Amino acid sequence: MNSIEKLTEIFSKFPGIGPRQARRFVYYLLHQNDASLRNFTDLILRLPKEVSRCLSCLRFAKTNTKNLCAICDDSNRDRSMLLVVAKDVDLENIEKTHTYNGRYFVLGNMIPLTEKASTDKARTKELQNEIRDRENEIKEIIIAMATNVEGDHTTDILKELLEPVTKKNNITVSVLGRGMSTGTELEYSDADTINNALRNRKGVV
Ligand SMILES: [Zn+2]
Numbered sequence: 001m002n003s004i005e006k007l008t009e010i011f012s013k014f015p016g017i018g019p020r021q022a023r024r025f026v027y028y029l030l031h032q033n034d035a036s037l038r039n040f041t042d043l044i045l046r047l048p049k050e051v052s053r054c055l056s057c058l059r060f061a062k063t064n065t066k067n068l069c070a071i072c073d074d075s076n077r078d079r080s081m082l083l084v085v086a087k088d089v090d091l092e093n094i095e096k097t098h099t100y101n102g103r104y105f106v107l108g109n110m111i112p113l114t115e116k117a118s119t120d121k122a123r124t125k126e127l128q129n130e131i132r133d134r135e136n137e138i139k140e141i142i143i144a145m146a147t148n149v150e151g152d153h154t155t156d157i158l159k160e161l162l163e164p165v166t167k168k169n170n171i172t173v174s175v176l177g178r179g180m181s182t183g184t185e186l187e188y189s190d191a192d193t194i195n196n197a198l199r200n201r202k203g204v205v
Pocket of ligand 1: 055068069071073
């Protein structure tokens with residue numbers, strides 16, 4: 001396999017990228033000069049050095065010496081609220097709206113329909129641990145999944161898994177209001193939609 005083929009194979013593994021787009025990326029790179037190619041590879045190599053997973057919310061971010069991201073280490077954030085999202089981009093999108101001042105947890109993935117309980121793909125065990133560690137300060141958990149079948153499935157399973165700790169500590173569990181139309185992913189929702197969905201959230205337990 002030559003470099004063009006190898007790089008095409010790598011790019012086609014990127015989310016949402018097919019082999020034809022992957023090949024176009026490679027040809028785009030072939031048209032760049034040495035300096036910009038070097039800049040590109042430097043940035044990629046620097047990623048693991050500059051970004052790591054936050055110990056608390058598990059998102060990728062620039063972390064401090066306590067291994068916490070700026071949100072988790074911010075004493076002005078409301079520690080009584082925990083918003084659970086599927087992906088890092090969902091968190092970023094909600095942050096951009098500036099309407100939520102609590103803390104987050106990034107599940108990593110939604111729970112596949114074939115999985116009935118805990119799964120390798122979603123960090124359900126880590127979520128349970130995080131809540132257990134902070135059971136005295138958390139008052140509300142907002143589950144913010146996409147409004148599709150997999151999102152509903154994930155919400156249902158999370159409610160079940162968290163019930164022992166939420167019941168014991170009187171923690172409210174809520175989901176985003178249906179300001180978001182069916183099939184919507186947070187990643188593609190605009191600020192107004194997220195605002196409404198947050199404001200119209202409803203308790204489910
Ligand atoms: Zn964090």
